Amino acid sequence: MNRRDALSRVALILGGTIIGAEAFLSGCKNTSHPKSLADAFSLDNIAFLDEVGETILPTTASSPGAKDAKIGEFMKTIVTDCYEPKDQNTFVEGIGKLNDASKAKFSKDFMDLSAQQKHDLLVDLDKEAKDYNKKRKEGDPNHYFAMMKQLTVWGYFTSEPGATKALRYVPVPGRYEGCIPYKKGDKAWAL
Amino acid sequence: MGDTLHINSGGVAQNSYDAIVIGSGISGGWAAKELCEHGLKTLVLERGKDVVHLKDYPTATKNPWDFPHRADAFPVEFAKENPVVSKCYAFSEASQHFFVKDNEHPYIQEKPFDWIRGYQVGGKSLLWARQTQRWSKFDFEGPARDGFGDWPIRYDDLAPWYSHVELFAGISGNKDGVETLPDGEFLPPWEMNCPEKEMQQKIMAGFTNRYVVQGRCAHLTQPKEIHIQQGRNQCQARSLCERGCPFGGYFSSNASTLPWAQKTGNLTIRPHSVVHSIIYDEQKGKATGVRVIDAETKKSTDFFAKIIFVNAACLNSNLILLNSTSKRFPNGLGNDHDVLGKYMAFHNYRGTLFASYDGPQDKYYYGRRPTQPMMPNFRNVYKQETDFLRGYMTFYSVFRSRTYPTEGEQIGGAYKDAMGEAGDWYVSMMMQGETVPKATNHVRLSPDKKDAWGIPQLVTSIDYDDNDVKLLKDFLTHGSEMLEKAGCKNISQNDSKQAPGLDIHEMGGIRMGKDPKTSMLNGWNQLHACKNVFVTDGSSMHSTSTQNPSLTYMALTARAANYAAEQLKKGSPL
Numbered sequence: 001m002n003r004r005d006a007l008s009r010v011a012l013i014l015g016g017t018i019i020g021a022e023a024f025l026s027g028c029k030n031t032s033h034p035k036s037l038a039d040a041f042s043l044d045n046i047a048f049l050d051e052v053g054e055t056i057l058p059t060t061a062s063s064p065g066a067k068d069a070k071i072g073e074f075m076k077t078i079v080t081d082c083y084e085p086k087d088q089n090t091f092v093e094g095i096g097k098l099n100d101a102s103k104a105k106f107s108k109d110f111m112d113l114s115a116q117q118k119h120d121l122l123v124d125l126d127k128e129a130k131d132y133n134k135k136r137k138e139g140d141p142n143h144y145f146a147m148m149k150q151l152t153v154w155g156y157f158t159s160e161p162g163a164t165k166a167l168r169y170v171p172v173p174g175r176y177e178g179c180i181p182y183k184k185g186d187k188a189w190a191l
Numbered sequence: 192m193g194d195t196l197h198i199n200s201g202g203v204a205q206n207s208y209d210a211i212v213i214g215s216g217i218s219g220g221w222a223a224k225e226l227c228e229h230g231l232k233t234l235v236l237e238r239g240k241d242v243v244h245l246k247d248y249p250t251a252t253k254n255p256w257d258f259p260h261r262a263d264a265f266p267v268e269f270a271k272e273n274p275v276v277s278k279c280y281a282f283s284e285a286s287q288h289f290f291v292k293d294n295e296h297p298y299i300q301e302k303p304f305d306w307i308r309g310y311q312v313g314g315k316s317l318l319w320a321r322q323t324q325r326w327s328k329f330d331f332e333g334p335a336r337d338g339f340g341d342w343p344i345r346y347d348d349l350a351p352w353y354s355h356v357e358l359f360a361g362i363s364g365n366k367d368g369v370e371t372l373p374d375g376e377f378l379p380p381w382e383m384n385c386p387e388k389e390m391q392q393k394i395m396a397g398f399t400n401r402y403v404v405q406g407r408c409a410h411l412t413q414p415k416e417i418h419i420q421q422g423r424n425q426c427q428a429r430s431l432c433e434r435g436c437p438f439g440g441y442f443s444s445n446a447s448t449l450p451w452a453q454k455t456g457n458l459t460i461r462p463h464s465v466v467h468s469i470i471y472d473e474q475k476g477k478a479t480g481v482r483v484i485d486a487e488t489k490k491s492t493d494f495f496a497k498i499i500f501v502n503a504a505c506l507n508s509n510l511i512l513l514n515s516t517s518k519r520f521p522n523g524l525g526n527d528h529d530v531l532g533k534y535m536a537f538h539n540y541r542g543t544l545f546a547s548y549d550g551p552q553d554k555y556y557y558g559r560r561p562t563q564p565m566m567p568n569f570r571n572v573y574k575q576e577t578d579f580l581r582g583y584m585t586f587y588s589v590f591r592s593r594t595y596p597t598e599g600e601q602i603g604g605a606y607k608d609a610m611g612e613a614g615d616w617y618v619s620m621m622m623q624g625e626t627v628p629k630a631t632n633h634v635r636l637s638p639d640k641k642d643a644w645g646i647p648q649l650v651t652s653i654d655y656d657d658n659d660v661k662l663l664k665d666f667l668t669h670g671s672e673m674l675e676k677a678g679c680k681n682i683s684q685n686d687s688k689q690a691p692g693l694d695i696h697e698m699g700g701i702r703m704g705k706d707p708k709t710s711m712l713n714g715w716n717q718l719h720a721c722k723n724v725f726v727t728d729g730s731s732m733h734s735t736s737t738q739n740p741s742l743t744y745m746a747l748t749a750r751a752a753n754y755a756a757e758q759l760k761k762g763s764p765l
Contacts, residue, residue, distance in 0.1 A: 060604040063611065082264050122602045149602075153610070157593075158261040160254065166611040167593075171254065173428040173558035178382035182555035188593045188613040191255075191430070191559060 037080060040092040046072035048095060051111060053152040055118040063166035066152050069159030075151045087142055094144020101125060163190035203495060208234040208459070209759070211481050211496040213466050213511065216314025217741050218728040218748040219502035220444030220452075221356065225752035226500070227452040231759070234494055235449075236464040238486060238503075239310030242289075242317065244422075244445040248435030250285045258284045275305045278693055281318050282307075286433040289317050297648055299637055303690035304651035306506060306697075312462055313445035314504060315695070318433045321409045321441050321561060323362050323742040324584075325353050325373045329572055330736035337580050339627050340534075341705045342733045343714035346373070352746035360442040360745065361418050363562070364407030371567040372404060372738075379412045380405045381560050386550035386589040386616050390677040391564060397676040401569045406562030406586070409442035409742075421447050430559030441561065463487050465644045468515040469499060469524050469724060477723045477765070478524070484644045498723045498755050498765060501701075502748070505729035506634055509700040510649050512711075512726075513636050525711050525718035531701060535632040536735045538696040539583070539624030539659050541687050542666045546679035548589060550616030555591060563588035568625075568737040570665065579661035581625035584737040585670060589618050618679050622666040625737045626659055628699050653691045696740055698732035716751040723765040725751045 053071030079091050102110040105124070106117050113121065122145075129143040136143075156162040163169040167190035209231035212222045219235060226233045241247070255261045262285040270277045273293045282290050291308035298306055309315040327346065334340035350373070357376040365380035383391065383405055391403040410426040411418055423439030423446055432441055439446035452458040463486040470493060472479045480495035501508045509532050515524035523531045563586050570582030594614035596606055632654065636647040667684045674682050691697070704710020707719040716731050718724045727748040729740060758765050 056602050057607040058604050060608055062608055065607070077259055078264065081260065119603055123600055126600075126602050154261070154263070156607075157610070158255045158263065160256045163255065166607065169254075170558075171252070171429065174425075176381055176428045176556070176558035176560045178384040178387070178556050179554050180557050182553055182613055184552075185612065186555070187611050188591075 037088060037092065040095060041076040041080070045095055046076060048072070048099075048111060049075050049148070051118065052098065052122070052148055053156070055115070055122050056149055056152045057156050057162075058115075058119075064161045066156045066162075068161040069156045071152055071155050071159075074155035074159070075148065078151055078155070079147075087147065090141050090144050091147050094148065097144060098125065098148075157190070206480075206493060207495040208232045209496060210234070210498045210500065210755075211236065211494055212500040212502055213481060214314060214502035214504060214507075214728065215312045215444055215449065215460065216309070216502065216504055216728070217316040217319065217444060218744040219314065219500070220316060220448035221745050221748040222500040222502055222725075222727065222752050223452040223458055224448040225749050226756060227455040227457040229753070229756035229760075230455075230457065231498075231756060232457050233452070233459070234496065235452075235458065235460045236466055236481065236483060236494070237310075237312045237314075237460060237462045238465045238507075239312065239314075239462065241460070241462040242311045242313050242435070242445055244435075244439065244443075244450060245437055248437060249288065250434045251431065251437045253285065253434075260284055276307060278305055278689070279307050279695070281320075281433040285431070286318065289433065289435070296642060297640075299640065299648055299650040301650050301652040302654045304653050305690045305692035306651065307692065307695045308504070308507075312449070312460060313443050316443040317435055317445060319695075319741055320739070321432065321741075322565075322739040323357075323360075323364075323407050323409045324565070324567075324738040325350075325375055326736050326738050326743050327371050327373055327567070329371060329568075330734070330738060333581060333625075333736070334734045337575070337627075339580075340702075340709070340733055343703050343705045343710075348714070349743070349746050349750065352750040353742065355749050356742065356745040358415075359417060360409050360447060360742075361411045361414065361423070362407055362742070363410050363412040365405050367402065367404040369402045369404060369567060371569075371572060372402070372565075375407070377407070378415070381408070381410075381412065381562050383564055384556045384589060385554045386548050386618075387564050387587070389550075390548075390587070390589065390618070390679075393677040394566075394673050398569075398673065400572075401566060401673075403564050403566050406565045408562040410561050411440055421451060423447065426561065428558035428560060430561060432561065465646070466503065466511050467491065467644070467646055468511065469501075470495075471515065471517040471519060471524060471721065473517065473519055476519075478721055484646070486644070489644060497759060498725065500748075500752065500755075501724065501726040501730075502728045505697045505700065506649060506651070508726055508728055508730040509634050510636070510646070512701060513634075514646060520720070524724065525701075525720045527720050528708055530630075530709060530711055532635050533630045533633045533700065534628035534702050534733075535634060535653050535697065535699045536626045536628040536732070537653065537691045537698065538694040538735060538737075539626055539655070539663060540621065540694045541655075541659075541689060542622045542624075542663045542670065543685045543687065544618075544620040544667065544670045544674060544682060545685065546618045546620075546674050546682040548616040548618050548677075548679050550589065550591065555613055570662075570669075577661070577665060579658045579665065580627055581658075581662065582737055583622045583624035583662060583666050585620060585622060585666070585673075587618055587620040589616055591616050618674060618677075620670050620674060622663070622670070623694075623696075623737055623739070624659065624662045624666065625735050626655075628702070628734060629656070632699075634700060651692070653697075655691065696729070696735065698729040698735050698740060701726045701730040702733045703731050704733055715754045716747055717765075725755055727751050 049072035053066030057066040059065035125145040129145040169190035215237040364377040366374040426440030467482040513523040566585040568582035640648040703712040
């Protein structure tokens with residue numbers, strides 16, 4: 001079983017909501033991009049997505065956050081190259097929806113929120129996406145926030161800052177040892 | 192076509208060699224090495240590009256973030272344009288340059304068949320899964336016992352040649368003393384991790400005649416002098432093998448046999464050489480050479496030799512013989528009885544099991560291991576005991592996932608830091624089932640469709656049957672029982688229903704056999720009807736066994752090449 005399969009299976013056991021994007025689980029399949037896609041990934045919107053990613057996976061004492069991993073650029077690449085057109089639309093519309101949710105909750109644009117407000121908003125949206133997925137029927141669209149979160153988690157932990165600082169990245173292990181001690185707090189292997 | 196000599200630009204003498212080897216993959220590389228060491232001027236024809244060890248591994252040391260899609264996903268239109276190759280487990284952004292894209296070499300799937308190909312010097316030896324068990328006596332005796340054929344050789348014929356290739360290639364493994372999985376010339380084995388060891392004990396205690404042993408693989412765990420002479424180094428446990436290994440840590444033609452053959456001064460490798468057919472001389476009653484079409488210029492050239500080794504990989508070797516027609520052999524070289532292209536078989540990989548395991552939270556592992564525990568076949572070994580023929584090899588591995596919090600806030604710093612830690616243990620188990628070769632599972636040439644080089648396209652007509660489905664169900668049942676006994680939970684059974692071919696263990700079509708009436712090759716891998724042509728890749732297999740096949744291709748090739756060289760030296764007519 002290869003890494004892709006193994007991780008997909010773990011995701012399934014955990015309810016299918018944890019790892020990567022749909023693209024990661026099924027391979028990229030789309031054939032055309034909606035016209036609005038170029039607009040959706042303006043520099044402003046990439047900064048917006050960086051901020052969304054940073055709120056999901058922020059800088060902590062032990063490692064940098066998703067903004068350091070250029071997560072907005074990563075989302076642009078995957079959504080553009082690998083998403084089905086209907087998922088692309090969901091994602092693009094989601095940028096506006098997230099901002100609307102910010103205005104509804106705090107009467108401010110998302111980019112103008114404090115870090116704590118951003119966090120609180122995304123906790124709400126995460127719950128909304130999970131509740132949506134529980135009731136989701138075959139053929140229903142994906143939830144935009146589930147996509148953003150999956151892309152953030154996938155992109156961050158495979159980025160240089162994520163793999164080398166939030167995980168232990170050893171490109172050339174040199175040997176294999178079957179049983180070594182592990183204590184809570186030790187970082188997991190990146191590969 | 193093959194009955195008249197073709198005028199070629201270089202002239203006969205300039206294009207003449209002692210031996211021609213068609214293909215440079217695992218078996219072709221071995222043929223080249225052995226023939227060159229015997230002093231034979233040898234031409235290796237490779238239809239793809241050149242790949243020079245170290246120089247032509249462009250992605251070998253790249254990090255995940257060096258790939259636009261992190262080597263996890265495929266670019267846009269790619270999957271759609273390449274429905275076959277993009278299914279392959281080893282195919283990714285990081286290895287795609289070593290795989291044939293679907294549209295580069297069309298074929299006709301009368302029944303679904305995922306044909307995975309690597310066209311380059313080294314062939315699929317760059318991409319293979321590197322598991323290298325010897326076949327046991329039960330594997331060679333199986334067809335005769337079960338009444339679907341008879342190998343012309345037995346384990347004892349091949350045992351010294353297994354040793355020969357193991358010592359040179361470098362095979363890691365443990366001497367387990369298990370009758371169904373003969374020991375070989377091993378470098379130190381890879382270690383099992385803690386839960387794998389626990390499961391090994393529980394499975395072997397819980398079932399009689401079931402053995403869990405560590406996998407045997409073509410990786411240098413501790414290089415010996417012969418490997419250092421090849422310029423190879425210890426495997427670094429990177430597990431990025433299919434990109435080409437800059438350490439020469441695993442066996443490939445590129446890292447091992449071809450440079451070795453080169454050192455003799457007797458080797459010529461000709462990339463971009465698509466073989467059209469083998470030339471048969473009616474007067475001499477033997478093959479005299481090979482017709483090649485240049486992959487780039489499409490110009491035809493003939494090359495000549497005393498002996499020809501066909502190692503184009505299973506289906507392409509079939510294609511070449513089918514396309515080698517003459518007055519004597521109107522239905523393909525050596526095909527006096529319409530056996531050519533028939534009795535194709537493969538490995539049944541459809542069943543997988545997945546489970547969670549309450550492994551130790553205070554243990555982990557280091558490095559990325561290129562093998563996993565394996566269980567030699569335990570079904571129908573000593574006698575027929577089920578309602579299906581043959582059996583299956585079982586593999587399992589246990590890995591520790593990262594932590595994926597399912598409770599509390601899953602946004603923010605605590606969530607991120609938690610995901611950076613090791614989490615639960617999971618087990619995956621898979622089968623490698625024997626399939627029984629049948630005349631109806633076959634390949635043939637399309638009567639009208641040709642490829643870009645004017646060669647008829649291949650039609651694949653290969654499918655599963657009831658026996659395969661029964662065997663699959665048996666694996667899922669017994670695999671689940673073993674996982675349960677070993678303490679696994681949340682066991683899920685899966686039938687991938689994948690098409691034949693995706694196993695990349697296609698075999699047969701030019702099968703060896705005791706009886707010339709029902710086989711193409713004798714016990715030395717010579718065509719019964721054209722003795723200076725040897726076929727020693729997967730196409731020569733009489734049955735598939737439950738073992739990975741590549742080590743056996745290597746041993747058969749080395750054995751046949753030494754036999755051929757000795758016959759030439761003796762002046763025996765071939």
